[in-house]
Amino acid sequence: MNDRYRIEHVADLPPALAAVLGILALALVVGVVWALLRLPDHTKLRSPEARERARRREESQKRQRKLRARRESLQRRARRQP
Structure with a gap:
């Protein structure tokens, strides 16, 4: 058929x-x-503890990005200087 x-x-x-x-x-x-x-939205954090962990993780990642950028900047500056 x-x-x-x-x-x-x-x-x-x-x-x-x-x-x-x-x-x-x-x-x-x-x-x-x-x-x-x-x-239901599976990406929404339900518990206050989970929201707090997510907030702290985001802040930590932001600090790490700033530190990484500063370290790379210092390394570039050190390479330029004789």
Whole structure:
């Protein structure tokens, strides 16, 4: 049974039944999209402890970036001086 055979069978349906099937298919797609949009945000931190850890980690990473930039700057300056 190939696709053309199935499509011809759908085309042979009475118009009311084909409309109902089309509406049901559309409702299924809308339902799936709606359900996906309603999923909870998995990136949101729920507990206060987790938010605090994330804040401290972000501050630590910021300090590390500044230290790395300063170290690289000093190394470049040392290479330029004879």
